[in-house]
Amino acid sequence: MIRDITIGQYYPADSVLHRLDPRVKVVCTLLYLISLFLFKSVPGYTVALIFLGGCIKMSKVPFKFIVRGLKPIIMLLMITVIFNLFLNPGGAILWSFWKLAITEKGVRTAVYMAIRLIFLIMGSSLMTFTTTPNELTDAIEKLLKPLNAIRVPVHEIAMMMSIALRFIPILLEETDKIMKAQIARGADLESGNIIQKAKSMIPILVPLFVSAFRRAGDLAMAMEARCYRGGDGRTKMKPLAYKCRDFAAYAVTIGYVIAAVLIGRNIPFQIWFF
C-alpha cells in the first residue's frame, strides 16, 4: 500500500559514484545545476548530455529508475512548455490561431526549457540515488560548518535532519500498519464526502501521533543514556575524508563546466533540427 512511497530513494549498488565523498557529490551536483543555466544552445546541451550520460553509466543505477524520477514533474514540464510555446513573441510565426501564435523563438525556448528541466531532475535524482540520506546530512553538516562562526547551530540542524529522514520510513510503515489494523476492523477510508473522509482519518492519526511521541521520547532517552549533549567536541565514527578519487571527481566536474560554458556560449551553431 503506502510502502511503495520512497522519499529517500537510495539505490544500493557498488559503483564509483556511490563511493565518492558525499560532499563531492553535493558540490558537483550544484555546479552541474548552475552550469545548465549558463548556456542555451544545442552544443552546450550535448556536452551536458555526455556528462550526465557518463555519470549515469558509472552509477550502475538502471536507467528506468532515473526516468521514473521524471514522472512527478510531467505536469510542470507540460505547463512550462505550453507557456513558453505561446507566450514568446519574436521570430517567424509558424502557426497562429486567434490571438495565440507559435513563433520560432517560442519553440526554441520551450525546447530548451524542457531539456533544462529534464537534465536538472535527472542530475539531482542521480545524486539521491547514489547517496544515502545520512551521508547527505553528513555532507551538509561539514559544508555548512563555517556558519558556526555566526552562531548557526549547524550540528543540531544536521542532527534534526538526519533524525527526521530516518523516521520517515518508520512512520510510513507505522501508518501502513495502523491503516491495515483499522481496515481489518471495518474502517472505510475511501468513500464519503470530504468531512466524512477527514473524520475517518481520526482512527489513524490518533494512534500515529501517540506512537510518534512515544518514539520521540524513547529516542531522546536513548540519546541521553549515551551522553549525547550536542555538537561541541563531538567526533565522528566515520569522519569524511577526501581521497584521490574525490579530487578527480572535482576536476572532472570543473572541467565539464568550463567546457560546457565555452562550447555552449561561444561557438555559434546554426543548424536547427526538427
Added chain:
Amino acid sequence: MSIKLEHVNYIYSPETAYEKHALRDICLEIPHGQFVGIIGHTGSGKSTLIQHLNGLIKATDGTVYYDGKNIYDEGYSLKELRSQVGLVFQYPEHQLFEVSVLKDVCFGPHNQGLSEPECEKRAKEALELVGFPEKYYDQSPFDLSGGQKRRAAIAGVLAMRPKVLVLDEPTAGLDPKGRDDILDQIARLHSQTDMTVILVSHSMEDIAKYVERIIVMNKGSIMFDDTPKKVFSHYRELESVGLAAPQVTYIMHALKEKGMPVSTAPTTVEEAADAIMESLKKENREIL
C-alpha cells in the same frame, strides 16, 4: 467457512531494488473450527500470509477462497470478508484511539452498520470474553497497563463476531503471566464458540499447548504442516531453520537416549509428566 489458498505468491516492491519474494507457492486449507498455529522465524512470511486471509494484501499470483468463493472475484465484498475474518495485528494496542475502552471496542461493530445499543451489547460481550475488568470500561485506553490494552484491542476485533480469528503474536512483549492469561483466554474462546482460531507465533512453547495443527513457515514456503507431535518429531530440522521444539521434546528424547523406555511424543509438561510416570510404573512392575 473454510479458507483455502491455492498457489499463492507474494512479492514486495516488485521491480525495484527492494524486491522481496515473501511467499512462494503456498497451498493451504483450513477447515472451519480448527485451532491452527503458524510458526516461523522472523521474516519467514507468516505475517504476510495472514494478511492474505482477509484480503488486506492481494496475492501477486494465486487465489484465496473463503467459504468456497474466490475473494479476488469482481464484486466480492472485502468489507464483508473482513468482518468474518477478524485479524488482530502484532501489538494491537497501537491501534487504540478512542476516548474510552468501550467506545474503542464499538468501532468495529459500528463500521458494520449496527445500531448504537447493539454495538454496545457486542462490545461488552467481547470485553467479557477476553476477561477485561468491567470497572475500566469508561477509562481512556491509553491509561491501561500493557496486558489490559492488549485485551481491549483483541476485544475490538472480537466485537465484530468474526467466524475466523487470526492473531499475530498476541503475546509479544507481555510478561509470562500476561502471556499465559491471554493464551488461556484464547483457548477458552475456541472451545466455547465454534470459531476457527489461527495463532501466529515464533515460540513453540506458546503454541504446542493449545493448537491441533502446526504450520511451519520457512523463507516464504510451508516447511511442515501437521499435528504438533509429528512436527516436533522433526526437531533437528526445526533447529536448522532457527526454531526449536518445546523443551519437553528435548528432555524426552534425552531420556530415551539414556535408556528410559518413554514415548518421545509429549509436547507439554503435563503430558511429559504422565509419560514419565507411566514408564516408571512399568519399570517398577517389572522389578517387583
